[in-house]
Amino acid sequence: MQKMMSIQVKKSAVRSSPSFLGKIVTHLNYGDRVAVQNAKGSWYFIDGSKGKTEGWMHSSSLSLKKIVLNPGASDVKQAASSDEITLAGKGFNKQVENDFKSKNPQVDFMWINKMEKITISQNQIQSFIKEGQLSPTGGK
Amino acid sequence: MDRSSRRKFLSLACRWSILGLGAAPVLSSIFSGCKTLEMLAESGPSFQIGDMVVDTKAMAKETLVVTNSVEDFTPEQEYYIGRTVGAMILQKYKPYDNPKADRYINVMGQMLAQASDCPETYGGYHFLIQESDEINAFAAPGGFIFMTRGMLRCCPQEDAVAAVLAHEIGHVQYKHGLRAIKQSRVTSALTALAIKGAKNHGDEDLAELAKTFEGSISDITKTLIVNGYSRSFENQADLAAISILQRTGYNPNGLVTMLNQMKTRLKPGSQDFAATHPSPDSRLADIQQYIGKYSTVKSPQARQARFKASLGKI
Numbered sequence: 195m196q197k198m199m200s201i202q203v204k205k206s207a208v209r210s211s212p213s214f215l216g217k218i219v220t221h222l223n224y225g226d227r228v229a230v231q232n233a234k235g236s237w238y239f240i241d242g243s244k245g246k247t248e249g250w251m252h253s254s255s256l257s258l259k260k261i262v263l264n265p266g267a268s269d270v271k272q273a274a275s276s277d278e279i280t281l282a283g284k285g286f287n288k289q290v291e292n293d294f295k296s297k298n299p300q301v302d303f304m305w306i307n308k309m310e311k312i313t314i315s316q317n318q319i320q321s322f323i324k325e326g327q328l329s330p331t332g333g334k
Numbered sequence: 335m336d337r338s339s340r341r342k343f344l345s346l347a348c349r350w351s352i353l354g355l356g357a358a359p360v361l362s363s364i365f366s367g368c369k370t371l372e373m374l375a376e377s378g379p380s381f382q383i384g385d386m387v388v389d390t391k392a393m394a395k396e397t398l399v400v401t402n403s404v405e406d407f408t409p410e411q412e413y414y415i416g417r418t419v420g421a422m423i424l425q426k427y428k429p430y431d432n433p434k435a436d437r438y439i440n441v442m443g444q445m446l447a448q449a450s451d452c453p454e455t456y457g458g459y460h461f462l463i464q465e466s467d468e469i470n471a472f473a474a475p476g477g478f479i480f481m482t483r484g485m486l487r488c489c490p491q492e493d494a495v496a497a498v499l500a501h502e503i504g505h506v507q508y509k510h511g512l513r514a515i516k517q518s519r520v521t522s523a524l525t526a527l528a529i530k531g532a533k534n535h536g537d538e539d540l541a542e543l544a545k546t547f548e549g550s551i552s553d554i555t556k557t558l559i560v561n562g563y564s565r566s567f568e569n570q571a572d573l574a575a576i577s578i579l580q581r582t583g584y585n586p587n588g589l590v591t592m593l594n595q596m597k598t599r600l601k602p603g604s605q606d607f608a609a610t611h612p613s614p615d616s617r618l619a620d621i622q623q624y625i626g627k628y629s630t631v632k633s634p635q636a637r638q639a640r641f642k643a644s645l646g647k648i
Binding site for chain 1 (some may be wrong): 418454458
């Protein structure tokens with residue numbers, strides 16, 4: 195039976211096979227809903243848009259809860275009485291971080307932002323494996 | 335297990351948890367890692383502890399109601415905790431600022447993280463080298479990973495660097511950072527959130543959350559920099575590292591090489607790795623139970639050449 199799940203990370207890879215070595219066919223974003231059709235170890239075969247986005251996603255990127263990206267008052271009310279909904283941006287969020295920064299101006303986030311800007315492509319990883327003569331056996 | 339025995343089991347588990355005995359550690363070790371309770375409920379209908387059969391689906395649901403654990407933080411919240419913990423670590427250990435060396439460890443780190451049991455975190459994994467000569471490495475929640483030049487000097491080849499990164503990825507995978515937050519703060523954060531889960535908090539909510547946030551950051555930072563994790567957490571991270579190294583094709587003896595180097599470089603009584611980690615010898619004994627007798631790590635020429643080019647002058 196199909197089960198609906200949500201992407202719980204900013205951006206997540208959909209792969210052609212259930213392994214970190216699988217080719218990335220596309221990415222899905224925070225809050226996107228997918229239908230899980232099959233599972234192999236920690237990998238789920240998902241359908242993201244009625245047959246148009248199919249592939250394998252790692253369970254660490256998925257949640258059974260529905261994620262509401264821009265919650266309004268009625269979502270807040272519903273979330274308070276349900277454990278099936280997560281409100282994006284609730285709790286420890288940008289606002290709480292900003293409050294921390296204003297009270298602790300000596301703590302510099304410049305390098306944290308810089309770290310996040312370093313992006314590594316799948317091609318770079320593939321070249322790194324090849325050049326280093328690594329023979330990966332795949333994940334779980 | 336019927337409903338009343340399930341409740342009895344959960345109530346006992348909670349009581350044991352307060353006393354620091356029995357069921358809670360057992361449950362937390364079963365539930366640890368990236369796998370959440372809801373995933374566990376998906377994985378199978380039941381398991382057995384002694385002669386007691388536990389209905390995982392019902393228990394996962396009820397445990398979520400009964401207790402607030404770090405598993406209940408969303409990856410997004412974990413990310414915000416990690417950003418601030420990372421900034422605090424960088425207060426004490428400044429960045430080395432060597433783009434070439436940073437790029438090298440980021441490509442390697444991404445590959446290793448993808449092979450872990452937790453390849454996806456909210457904001458992804460990021461790696462940074464720090465200027466310090468002290469031997470140390472840190473993992474902030476959500477995947478912000480740091481290591482000092484002193485630590486990298488314990489690595490004579492790429493397989494050993496990979497072992498350091500994989501060990502830190504292990505700490506992220508098992509949410510060890512979050513587990514350093516005092517339970518009262520976890521409960522306070524998650525209870526307040528469950529009731530008032532608005533995106534933009536009102537003044538009163540924000541003040542309460544901000545206080546809990548600051549306390550949580552302090553709990554984690556103190557554990558990472560001053561107190562260190564328990565030996566069992568370090569052991570878990572070492573085992574995660576071995577598995578990641580094997581999956582990616584590195585020789586897990588890279589970890590042994592690094593620890594042997596560390597032994598010769600650590601200064602007794604210093605404030606670094608020696609103060610916050612179990613001794614290299616005790617870690618070596620644990621590791622060798624899993625990978626057997628040490629065999630010399632032989633890096634192919636091209637792998638050693640790029641290691642030298644990127645970190646040779648570290």
